[in-house]
Amino acid sequence: MINFFGIRHLSPAGAYYLREFLSKTRPELVIIEAPTDFEDTADDIVRPETKPPFAILAYTKSVPVRTILYPFAEYSSEYQAILWCRENNVPFRFMDLPSEVFLALLDEKIRKAEQDESGDFDKFEQTEHKPDVYERIAENSADGSHETFWERTLEQCADYSAYHEGANLFGAKIREFSAEDEFDANETRLREIYMRKVIKDAVNGGLSPEKIAVVTGAYHVEGLKTWEADEEAPTYPTLSSLHTLMPYSYYRLSTRSGYGAGNKAPAYYELIWEGLSKGDRMYAANAYLSKIAEKMRENGGAASSAQVIEGVRLAGSLAKMRGGNIPTLRDLRDAAETCIGEGSLAAVSIASADTEIGTKIGALPEGVSRTSIQDDFYRLLKELKLEKYRSLTNQELKLDLRENIRAGTEKSAFLDLDRSFFLHKLRVLGISFAEYVPSKQDNATWSEEWNISWTPECEIALVESALKGDTVELAAAYELKEKVEHTDEMSVIAGALEDAFCCGMSAAASYAVTALQKAAVDTVSFEDLAKTAFRLSNIISYGDIRRADCSEIIPILQQIYLRACLVMTDACVCDDAASRAIADAINMLNSVELAQDFLDGEKWLSALSETARRDDLNTKLSGLSTAILLERNQMTNEQLKAEVSRRLSKGVPADLGAGWFEGLTLKNRYGLIARLSLWESLDEYIETLDDDEFKRALVFLRRAFADFSAGEKNSIAENLGEIWGLNVEEVSEVLNAKLDEASQDAIDALVDMDFDI
Numbered sequence: 125m126i127n128f129f130g131i132r133h134l135s136p137a138g139a140y141y142l143r144e145f146l147s148k149t150r151p152e153l154v155i156i157e158a159p160t161d162f163e164d165t166a167d168d169i170v171r172p173e174t175k176p177p178f179a180i181l182a183y184t185k186s187v188p189v190r191t192i193l194y195p196f197a198e199y200s201s202e203y204q205a206i207l208w209c210r211e212n213n214v215p216f217r218f219m220d221l222p223s224e225v226f227l228a229l230l231d232e233k234i235r236k237a238e239q240d241e242s243g244d245f246d247k248f249e250q251t252e253h254k255p256d257v258y259e260r261i262a263e264n265s266a267d268g269s270h271e272t273f274w275e276r277t278l279e280q281c282a283d284y285s286a287y288h289e290g291a292n293l294f295g296a297k298i299r300e301f302s303a304e305d306e307f308d309a310n311e312t313r314l315r316e317i318y319m320r321k322v323i324k325d326a327v328n329g330g331l332s333p334e335k336i337a338v339v340t341g342a343y344h345v346e347g348l349k350t351w352e353a354d355e356e357a358p359t360y361p362t363l364s365s366l367h368t369l370m371p372y373s374y375y376r377l378s379t380r381s382g383y384g385a386g387n388k389a390p391a392y393y394e395l396i397w398e399g400l401s402k403g404d405r406m407y408a409a410n411a412y413l414s415k416i417a418e419k420m421r422e423n424g425g426a427a428s429s430a431q432v433i434e435g436v437r438l439a440g441s442l443a444k445m446r447g448g449n450i451p452t453l454r455d456l457r458d459a460a461e462t463c464i465g466e467g468s469l470a471a472v473s474i475a476s477a478d479t480e481i482g483t484k485i486g487a488l489p490e491g492v493s494r495t496s497i498q499d500d501f502y503r504l505l506k507e508l509k510l511e512k513y514r515s516l517t518n519q520e521l522k523l524d525l526r527e528n529i530r531a532g533t534e535k536s537a538f539l540d541l542d543r544s545f546f547l548h549k550l551r552v553l554g555i556s557f558a559e560y561v562p563s564k565q566d567n568a569t570w571s572e573e574w575n576i577s578w579t580p581e582c583e584i585a586l587v588e589s590a591l592k593g594d595t596v597e598l599a600a601a602y603e604l605k606e607k608v609e610h611t612d613e614m615s616v617i618a619g620a621l622e623d624a625f626c627c628g629m630s631a632a633a634s635y636a637v638t639a640l641q642k643a644a645v646d647t648v649s650f651e652d653l654a655k656t657a658f659r660l661s662n663i664i665s666y667g668d669i670r671r672a673d674c675s676e677i678i679p680i681l682q683q684i685y686l687r688a689c690l691v692m693t694d695a696c697v698c699d700d701a702a703s704r705a706i707a708d709a710i711n712m713l714n715s716v717e718l719a720q721d722f723l724d725g726e727k728w729l730s731a732l733s734e735t736a737r738r739d740d741l742n743t744k745l746s747g748l749s750t751a752i753l754l755e756r757n758q759m760t761n762e763q764l765k766a767e768v769s770r771r772l773s774k775g776v777p778a779d780l781g782a783g784w785f786e787g788l789t790l791k792n793r794y795g796l797i798a799r800l801s802l803w804e805s806l807d808e809y810i811e812t813l814d815d816d817e818f819k820r821a822l823v824f825l826r827r828a829f830a831d832f833s834a835g836e837k838n839s840i841a842e843n844l845g846e847i848w849g850l851n852v853e854e855v856s857e858v859l860n861a862k863l864d865e866a867s868q869d870a871i872d873a874l875v876d877m878d879f880d881i
Contacts (some may be wrong), residue, residue, distance in 0.1 A: 125333055125334060126323065126327075126333045126334070126336050126337075126338055126349075126351070127145075127151065127334070127336065127337045127338065128150050128292065128337075128338045128340065128343075128345045128348065128349065129142055129145055129201075129288060129291075129292075129337060129338065129340075130288075130291040130292040130294075130295045130340065130341065130342030130345040131201035131202075131291060131339060131340070131341065131342060132201070132274070132291065132341070132342060133200060133201070133202075133341065134199065134200060134377065134387050134390065135199070135201060135278070135279065135291075135393075136199035136279065136394070136396040136397035136400060137278060137279040137280070137281055137287055137396070137400065138201045138278075138287065138291065139199045139200060139201045139397065140199075140204075140205070140397065140401065141281070141284035141287040141288065141398040142201050142204060142205060142208075142339065143204055143205075144284040145284050145337070146205070146208050146212075146214075146337060147208075147212075147285075147289060149337060150602055151214065151335055151336055151337035152214065152215075152331060152332075152335040152336070153214070153215055153216065153217070153326055153331055153336050153337070153340070154205055154209050154214060154215075154216040154217075154336075154337045154338075155201065155216070155218075155219045155320070155322060155323060155326060155336060155337070155338045155745075156202050156205050156206065156216055156217070156218055156219065156339045156340075157218075157219060157220050157339060157340040157341055157344065158194060158219075158220055159180075159194070159214060159218060159220050159221060159222050159223045159226065159297075159742045160183070160217070160218045160219065160220065160221075160322070160859055161218075161222045161223055161224070161367065162180050162182075162223065163197050163217065163218050163219055164193065164365060165180055165367070165369055166206055166729050168218075168224045168369055168488070168489070169196075169203070169206060169369070170206060170210045170852060171269075171489055171492070173488070173489035174369075174485050174486075174487070174488055174489060175487040175488075176196055176197050176198040176372075176485065176486050177195060177196060177197045177198075177371075177372040177374060177390075177485075178192070178195070178196055178205065178369055178370065178371055178372050178486040178487075178488060179193045179194060179195035179196065179369070179370050179371075179372040180194040180289060180367055180369055180458060181194075181367060181368050181369075181583070181584065181587055182192055182194075182223035182224075182226070182227060182365050182366070182367040182369050183227075183294055183365060183366060183367070183368075183587050183590075184231075184363050184364065184365050184714070185364045185365060185366060185591070186363075186364070186591075186593060189587075189588045189591060190227045190231050190234070190363065191225050191227075191584055191587070191588070192223060192230060193580075193584075195372045195374075195376065195377055196394070197374075197377055197390060197393075198394065198395065198397060199393060199394060199396075199397035202339060202841055203863075205339045216505065216712060217322070217323035217326070219318070219319045219323065219338075220315060220317050220318065220319060221314065221360065222343060222362075222453070222729060223365050223367055224239065224358045224362040224363055224364060224365045225229035225314075225361065225362055226358045227363045228360075228361035228362050228363040228558070229311055229314075229361065229364050231363055232361065233307060236307070236352070243711040244621050246289050246330075247552045250424050257298050257301050257302050260301070267446060267452070269454065270799055271327055271387065271388055271453075272452050272453070272454045274294075275452045275453060276447070276448045276452050277290065277294075277512065278290050278291060278617075279393075279396060280364075280405075280448065280449070280450045280452075286800055287437065290866050292342060292345050294342055294786040295341065295342025295343045295344070295345050295346070296342075296345065296346050298342070299343055299344055299346055299347070301670060302343075308436060309664065312347070313431070314360065315344075316347040316445070317355060317357065318360075318471055319340070319344070319348055320347075320348055320350065320351040320353075320355070321357065321544050321740055323336070323338060323348065323351040324348060324351050324352065324644065326842075327351075328457065328610055332563045337788060344540070347463075348644050357377060358795070364520060366495070367588060368495055368498065369487055369488055369492055370402065370488070370498075370580065370583040370584075371486040371487055371488055371580070371583065372485070372486050372580050373483070373485045373516055373564045373579065373580055374390040374481055374482040374483065375481055375482075375483070375484075375516065376577075376579070376580045378390050378481050379389040381835060384485070387455055387533045388453075388480070389480035389481060389825070390480075390481060390482065390484075391478075391479060391480055391481055391482025391484065392408065392412060392453055392479065392480045394482075394484075395408040395411045396408045398411070398637060399411075400746050401447060402593055405450055406450065406810045407435075408458070409436055409439055409440070409450070409451045409456055412453075412456050412460075412461065413432045413435045413439070413456060413460060414432055415475075415478075415479040416432075416460050416472055416476060416479050416526040417429075417431065417432050417464055417475075418465055419474070419475035419478050419479060419809060420464065420471075420472065420475045423474065423475070425471065425475075426539065427464050428861050431463050431464045432463075432464065432608075434463045435456075435459040435460055435462070435463035435464055436459070438458075438459040438463055439451035439455045439456050439458070439459035440455075442455040442458055442459065442588050443455045443509045445460075448709075449548075454478070455832060457476060460472050460475075460476060475721060481518040483515070483517060483738060485514070485515070485516060490502070494597065495587055496588075496594040497586055497587075497589055497590045497593065497596060497599060498583070498586050498587065498597050500587055500594070500595040501596055504546055504596065506782055508539065508542060508546055509539070509541050510521055510543065510546075510576075510808055513576040513578070514578045515577060516577060516579065517577060518575055518576070519575070519577065520574070520576075521543075521558070521573070521574045521575075521576050522571065522572070522573050523540040523541075523543055523544050523571065523572040523573075524540050524571055525541045525570050525571065525572065525669045525670065526538055526669060527541075528540075538671075541628075541669075541670065541671070542628075544572055544626070544628075544670075545597070545626075545627055545628035545629075545641060545701060547560070547574055547576075547629045548560075548623065548626040548628075548686065549596050549597060549599075549600040549629075550596065550645040551623075552600045552603050552604060552623050552627060553585065553592075553596070553599055553600055553603055554585060555575060555582055555585040555586060555589065556581060556585065557582045558574045558575070558576045559574065559576075560572070560573075560574055561573040561574060561575060567696040570669050573879070574865055589603075590746065599628055599629075600627055600629065600632075601631070601632045604620050604623060604624055604627075604632045604635075604636065605627070605632065605635060607619075607620045607640075608620050608635065608636050608639045612643060613643070613652065613653050614640065614643040614644055614653070614684075615651075615652050615656045615659065616658060617636055617639050617640045617643055617656075618636075618640060618655070618656040618659040619869040620632075620636045620637035620657055621633055621637060621659070621660070621663065621677075622659045622660075622662060622663050624636055625663045625666065625667070625670060625672050625745060626666075627672070628670065628671075628672075630672070630673070632843045633672070637677065640656075640680060641680060643829065644656075644683060644684055648687075649690050650694075650695035650706065650709055651695075651705050651706065651708075651709045653684050653687055653688035653709075653713075654689070654708075654710070654712045654716075655708035655709065655712065656684055657681060657684050657685050657688060657712070657713060657716045658712040658713070658715065658716055659718050660677050660680065660681040660684070661681065661715070661716040661720055663677055664677060664678065664681065664719075664720060665719055678722065681716075681720065681723075682723065685716060685723050685727075685728075686719070686724070686725075688713055689713075689724075689727040689728050689730070690727075690731075691737070692710065692713070692731045692735065693734050693735050693741065695709075696735050696741040696742050696745040696746070697740070697741055697742070697743075698742050699742070700783070702742075703742045703745055706742070706745055706746065707745060707748055707787070707790065709763065710745065710748060710749070710752070711748075711791075713728070714728070714732075721845070729753070729756075729758060732749045732752055732753055732758075733749075733753065733758075735749040736749040736750040736753055736767070737767075738781075742782065742783075742784040743771070743780045743781070743784040743785035743787065744786050744790075745787060746771075746784055746787060747771075747783070747784040747785060747786060747787025747789075747790070748787040748788070748790050748791065749787075750764070750767060750784075750787070750788055751787065751788045751789070751790060751791035751792055752791055754791075754792060755792040756790050764802070765766045765802075767781075768802060771784045771785070772784075772785065772808075804847055807847055807848075826840070
């Protein structure tokens with residue numbers, strides 16, 4: 125009879141007792157549940173430099189890229205089975221469907237879900253999870269949780285015979301009471317037919333069944349016992365695929381990340397594994413509570429050794445009350461909350477998460493089973509001295525793009541610039557290793573800030589990018605080329621051009637320049653022109669610091685800028701909803717003109733002046749144009765007073781006057797606050813409004829002041845207090861006071877009214 129050993133994918137007791145089982149049965153062949161085409165990874169898996177957790181990632185050679193992951197922890201039974209075989213010179217083979225079949229089944233599943241407009245299959249994980257059955261276990265278990273039931277019943281088994289029999293029985297019962305949907309049931313059928321054939325082929329090859337050990341998920345044991353039966357092999361769908369080893373993390377191994385075959389506490393389960401290996405059944409309990417105390421102290425909390433000792437005692441007592449001899453994770457959590465957190469779950473929650481899930485990341489030897497783009501990524505990490513940032517913990521990286529004149533070599537002198545090029549390429553590829561943080565300083569062209577952290581998703585995105593190019597740079601170039609070729613929007617092309625310069629890719633930049641020149645001929649949208657001009661201006665501002673030749677871009681910017689100046693006034697004939705985008709475009713074009721001294725400033729000032737004086741345009745945009753002219757010292761106090769008098773007069777509808785004032789407050793607030801005459805005019809204007817006109821004006825005025833700071837409001841209060849002859853502090857208190865519920869409801873009702881201009 126073949127020796128079947130049913131396991132759970134992440135079971136420290138299963139891995140430990142499996143090794144004992146293999147040592148006692150001494151099989152001549154071990155057959156392991158894993159895709160048959162993954163056998164070529166075994167040499168790399170067992171290398172001393174390979175540190176779990178890691179995963180085998182399979183992916184399709186064509187788009188859309190489909191991926192499947194087979195992750196391993198140190199206490200994965202399959203991993204320990206491979207190690208045991210290598211240590212004892214026993215051959216092994218994998219027996220599950222090849223990855224190309226799994227990927228084809230996954231593709232079929234996703235397409236079916238898309239057709240049905242239901243389901244979420246962004247990531248397929250091989251899993252034995254049957255929610256209905258596990259819910260029944262939780263309901264009928266004294267522990268109230270299937271996870272705790274498993275831990276107390278099987279992880280705490282005293283010997284391998286108990287685990288062996290218990291796991292096989294557990295799998296048989298799960299199988300008996302499970303209810304799979306049609307798709308999953310068909311997949312299980314195909315898998316078990318294939319696995320039975322692998323077993324049968326091994327016996328037909330001359331091995332005695334008693335000399336074969338089969339390591340499989342406990343769910344499949346009953347399905348594989350009929351391996352001797354004759355059955356016709358079905359036709360299996362396939363998708364051409366490749367596979368690679370990749371580092372993994374404990375967070376991704378946990379069920380909290382959505383991994384169905386995981387457990388809730390991979391780092392805690394590692395403590396169980398260590399305890400079994402040490403022969404200390406209380407090791408996990410002691411280590412868990414000690415680590416919680418250590419984590420609390422690291423974060424500034426108080427946790428004493430006495431509290432840990434009391435926690436261990438309480439956890440043991442709770443275990444006995446609940447029918448066990450050794451504390452489970454549930455018992456330990458309760459003890460930590462009571463003894464270390466002094467009754468507060470919040471006090472120990474962060475330390476508990478760190479202790480249960482952990483931040484451990486696996487490692488692979490250099491050059492192991494990677495795609496060429498992965499090799500290039502890790503080479504660049506080392507070359508750019510970014511290896512220390514390969515951590516789950518988010519870290520801040522500040523770059524100075526200027527040449528370091530004190531550096532001994534050119535490579536060292538431009539290290540931060542080369543880092544910037546690399547990180548921007550990853551950003552273009554959608555690889556989440558680094559997140560760009562926009563600068564809060566104006567004209568900070570020489571500095572950059574990034575938030576960096578590594579997750580397995582980064583590795584998956586890298587592998588998916590392998591279809592775009594063999595290196596990070598080639599893949600980024602492909603991505604930019606695709607972006608340019610599949611759009612006719614000038615601002616999108618300019619965005620690709622800006623990305624190319626940020627990536628230090630001159631060839632890709634030249635390609636985008638050509639496309640931009642063609643698109644610029646037909647573009648008439650003011651917003652698109654302004655956005656494009658803003659991006660081109662950024663490129664030119666960064667040009668010297670990024671060692672880029674911007675000579676081709678300057679004439680394009682001049683052309684686009686001129687056209688934007690000519691069409692701006694006509695664009696301001698719009699409603700209030702559209703005015704928001706136009707206002708942003710005006711501000712962008714203004715910043716462009718200020719940044720580039722080769723542009724014709726008179727054209728821009730002329731466009732602003734016309735927009736500011738005309739009455740047939742959106743009044744908020746006229747107000748904004750007036751504010752910009754004031755900010756640039758192109759309007760005197762007398763001219764402003766005359767414009768205020770004209771705009772805020774009895775003959776002007778209230779919503780138009782208030783809308784103009786709203787636009788005026790969008791720029792240079794402190795300059796406006798300092799002009800007492802402006803607030804006198806506003807006060808006189810409001811006094812002339814009747815009730816209906818006041819309500820109409822109120823919506824726009826309140827919106828104008830909505831994002832003023834408390835300090836700005838205090839300054840306004842000083843002006844109003846002087847005008848009204850009142851105490852400044854009293855006026856400030858009223859201005860900064862929160863509206864009562866009735867007043868807020870009244871304002872909300874006004875906002876819902878149609879005051880379109």
